[in-house]
Amino acid sequence: MAAHRNVTIKDVAARAGVSITAVSHALNEKGTLSEETRERIREIAAAMGYQADALARGLRRSRIGVIGIVLRPLDALADYSPPGVDYFLRFAGAAAVSALDHGLSLMQVADLVKGPVTPLAFSLDGYVVTDPVRDDPVVDLLESRSIPYVTLGRDPGKPTASNWVASDDAAATRTALDHLAENGARDIAFVGGTDDNSWNADAEDAYLGWCAERDVTPRLFRSPEGLGEAGGRDLVPRLLDSGVPDAIYSLTGRHAAGIQEAMREQGYIAPEHYLLACGTDAAQTRTAEPPITAIDLRPEVLARETVALLAQITRGESPEGRRLVESELIVRRSSQRER
Amino acid sequence: MAAHRNVTIKDVAARAGVSITAVSHALNEKGTLSEETRERIREIAAAMGYQADALARGLRRSRIGVIGIVLRPLDALADYSPPGVDYFLRFAGAAAVSALDHGLSLMQVADLVKGPVTPLAFSLDGYVVTDPVRDDPVVDLLESRSIPYVTLGRDPGKPTASNWVASDDAAATRTALDHLAENGARDIAFVGGTDDNSWNADAEDAYLGWCAERDVTPRLFRSPEGLGEAGGRDLVPRLLDSGVPDAIYSLTGRHAAGIQEAMREQGYIAPEHYLLACGTDAAQTRTAEPPITAIDLRPEVLARETVALLAQITRGESPEGRRLVESELIVRRSSQRER
DNA sequence: TTAGCTGGGTAAATCGTTTTATGCAATTGC
DNA sequence: GCAATTGCATAAAACGATTTACCCAGCTAA
Secondary structure, eight states: OOOOOOOOHHHHHHHHTSOHHHHHHHHHTOTTOOHHHHHHHHHHHHHHTOOOOHHHHHHHHSOOSEEEEEEHHHHHHTOSSOTTOOHHHHHHHHHHHHHHHTTOEEEEOOOTTSSOOOTTGGGSSEEEEESOOTTOHHHHHHHHTTOOEEEESOOTTOTTOOOEEEEOHHHHHHHHHHHHHHTTOOSEEEEEOOSOSHHHHHHHHHHHHHHHHHTOOOEEEEOOGGGTHHHHHHHHHHHHHTOOOSEEEESSHHHHHHHHHHHHHTTOOTTTTOEEEESSOOHHHHHSSSOOEEEEOOHHHHHHHHHHHHHHHHTTOOOOOEEEEOOEEEOOGGGOOOO | OOOOOOOOHHHHHHHHTSOHHHHHHHHHTOTTOOHHHHHHHHHHHHHHTOOOOHHHHHHHHSOOSEEEEEEHHHHHHTOSSOTTOOHHHHHHHHHHHHHHHTTOEEEEOOOTTSSOOOTTGGGSSEEEEESOOTTOHHHHHHHHTTOOEEEESOOTTOTTOOOEEEEOHHHHHHHHHHHHHHTTOOSEEEEEOOSOSHHHHHHHHHHHHHHHHHTOOOEEEEOOGGGTHHHHHHHHHHHHHTOOOSEEEESSHHHHHHHHHHHHHTTOOTTTTOEEEESSOOHHHHHSSSOOEEEEOOHHHHHHHHHHHHHHHHTTOOOOOEEEEOOEEEOOGGGOOOO
């Protein structure tokens, strides 16, 4: 197997008996070459297996065909595959596949703002940033370098931004609450996270609004996302202090799993003694006993929209960039009262 | 926020009143500059926030600080996050983290041999290829382009290769079989996959050897990896045809899950009626009912070794490149006979 | 006749680095 | 006292593309 140096534009030009400019123009539909010459060059290039070097091209054009993805909540956890959080992996996987459809590929970048970062980080064409928090340093960094980006979830600090894709968390929350109410719950406790992102904010607002409309007293709790199941477990005594709720709606899957566990230890089993639902679907909610009703945020759809928007922006277009994606309630045993 | 063009080596040189060569040499510990000059340049560069452009550097050096990872078994599945297969995701995640320790970052490349591939694919510093099959086209491609790579699992077609890291599958298989035997099994059926990779081959060989040593008749079955749980389920009637085995050792987790299900439907429950163990640990084996005894291949350790080896190679060293990693048997209920 | 256009092409600058080949004092060796 | 070495620094080539500016022959229009 000959370690043959890759064929360059110069080689193609030599073989075709033209200048390298001609080759570049032929292959990029630029310049004023005759159609015959173009075609001839294209054929020769193809025959020689020529493929433009991405680095050289990127150096000139400053587009390299790669976008980055930053999973903020996992940055915070400093663990990129925590058990029970498959939303981000599904999203990242789907984003990678969607990127290919746009001739891009996707590179996961860990923690853009601390420590040594991949050398390529600032040469990427653009970024997807999931669930930025208010005044997110990653967003600031990208802004300051004028690197295009799209956020998954609105940036709470930038109400007028127009480069986001988000699940319709307000609608999803109301759907879940309505479902619990239909199954007989009246006194519904809400457990959110502490990150200052739009996902927490929108869901809380929707919960408070929903309670106000029905004139019931809201019972809102918060637990840091980073604590995972323990965060949910530890919340339960406090939650029970104010009386056993008819239902609990927990935004994160790990909190829900912890809540379910601690409630069981206290003798409360869903759906007999209380109803339980969760704001994001995950392996854990599916395999829990009983399986937990959850909202499928449809990460695949979100990923497709997000990447499509970013691809448009990197191409220099100025698309309408505020896109809401409907999510879907998956009803499981934990919230179904037998009638 | 000014869209300031990034600071280049030229800017630093101008500010320091030296040539760009001096800056390059100072920052890369090359050349013959005086230590004072070096230090002065380093300070100025740091103060200006200079960071060498990865593309330009890569163009010259042909090292870009990024390695690729190709997950062959997932290429075959054409689904990069199949439920029940968390081994590869754990491996990829751990590899990304390990890469950072070597100043590299990791990019997942889907299916290097078909369709349009990321433009950067052939400019990467090297590749990790998981579980190559015999005459794997991806391996051939990398060879022909003389791009360095390390395989996870030996390449069955290249017995003399010295660029692999692998779990010690022969030892692991014997450990699992011994464990089953200790719990009373004598007639142990083995279910492998059909991919022609070293993982299947080594485990099968170990099984056959183990049986021969004990003078028992081997019962070896194979089912395509791609069929997943269904592959395990469909195998069960055939398996039972030759009598109910004392124990079943299934290499893949998805097959094991399918087998467990179909066995239950036939009225056979582990560990009462037969013992069950599995050659790779996964979410599914942990959460199955009963939980399934499995081998933890320790993907984190494998990833660390694999990336370390590749990093050495890309730096131009010629390290000893055959590394076996011990795996660990995790005993769960499915294989424990009460005494 | 000549200035101006047009079609088809090329030379050279450019992107931001690294690396190789030089240059020039000051010092050393004999 | 002169060649050789040493120490420090720079000029210029190279990497492989894209893009800008230019060239030239052949027409057209006045």
